[in-house]
Amino acid sequence: MLEQFFRDAHAVDRHRAGLFGPYIDGLVAELATSGYTWHTVRLGVWAVSRFGRWLSDQGLSIGAASEEAIAEFRGTQRKPSWGQHGGDAVLRRLLGRLRSREVIPKAAETTARSAAERVVDDFGRFLREERSLSEATVLNYCPVVRVFTSELFGSNSVNLTKLSAADIHAFVSRHAGAYSTKRVQLMLTVLRSFLRFLFLRGYILSRLDEHVPAAPAWRKTEPPKWISADEIERVLASCNQHSAIGQRDYAILLLLARLGLRVGEVLSLELDDVRWETAEISVCGKGRQRKRFPLPEDVGRAIATYLKSSRPSCDSRRVFLRAKAPYRGLGHASSLDTIVSNALARAGLDPPLKGAHLFRHSLATRMLRKGATLPEIGQILHHASPDTTSIYAKVDIGGLRELALPWPGDCA
Secondary structure (H helix, E strand, C coil), rough: HHHHCCCCCHHHHHHHHHHHHHHHHHHHHHHHHCCCHHHHHHHHHHHHHHHHHHHHCCCCCCCHCCCCHHHHHHHHCCCCCHHHHHHHHHHHHHHHHHHHHCCCCCCCCCCCCHHHHHHHHHHHHHHHCCCCCCCHHHHHHHHHHHHHHHHHEEEEECHHCCHCCCCCCHHHHHCCCCCCCCHHHHHHHHHHHHHHHHHCCCCCCCCHHHHHCCCCCCCCCCCCCCCCCHHHHHHHHHCCCCCCHHHHHHHHHHHHHHHHHCCHHHCEEEHHHHECCEEEEEEEEHHHEEEEECCHHHHHHHHHHHHHCCCCCCCCCCCCCCCCCCCCCCCCHHHHHHHHHHHHHHCCCCCCCCCCCCHHHHHHHHHHHCCCCHHHHHHCCCCCCCHHHHHHHCCCHHHHHHHHCCCCCCCC
């Protein structure tokens, strides 16, 4: 594999003869499949070779490779420009590769912070494996728990048996004032789930989840936020379809606008989910249920253009990838929210809701105004309960006008 990046046979032999020589070809293959450029791979190989020579000069073996050793090594380099061009990332990948093969020990977890992180990791595994929750839910829950454990224990040792209802109330009081209503509700839901997990695992001896306060939850108090069909076309037209990022974002925005997909459904879309022969796509929705959607012509054309012209070549099966190496699927809902927010700004629009869900609300509102019934809208949006769809009745002004009682004239 090295021969693809170094023409000089002596250079290839020199890199393979180094301390990390037995692992250098595998590392290079991993970098290449992850989308790193030819120049970055070469700089990374040089960084690995220099690090290996430095360890040997110190009289150390390969087992001494660690984050601390890399930091010390970096301090000895006069012009470590390779670190600014991917060298540091390659060295971190090297450590991960060596640890996965048990060549070097795993990173030490000796601080109170790392002990708290282990609890958070255990909670994440519990959500995935025992609760069968989606990765998007895990990504939303774990940061709240991470803040909670960090504030609770700080730099002290982690002793969950000392956790009390007063600690929970104090945490909620500190954060509730700075959060929106929905954010407070999410925080309280996460705390209840985490405290039930601690009780089930035996970390705590009593049911503290019953002490988490409730937050007011007045549902459907406001009509859904939406933008018109003309404004959606302006947003779509704002994408630069001559660039790789523009083609990717245009295809994503079309999926949101034409099909009303949820963020997680777009993020998890894989190459095999697009069924070109039947003009359908299969998406993984809430509860990990598979749903089929028709593939409109303009959406299919946009996805095909991105796949043929701009999608990086890598081993990931996700349809939509990061724009920079290492190439992998977009990892978080905030990625799509940022794409939508930037497109709205380019189109000169400033709606009160700027996230990806804006397109879902807009699709439902347009369907309602063109005569679709609420059950039909719920079927298109794959709502599990008709009550979820009922919020769109607020934008049916004509229907609400027919239900309204006549104004009683001059009566005060």
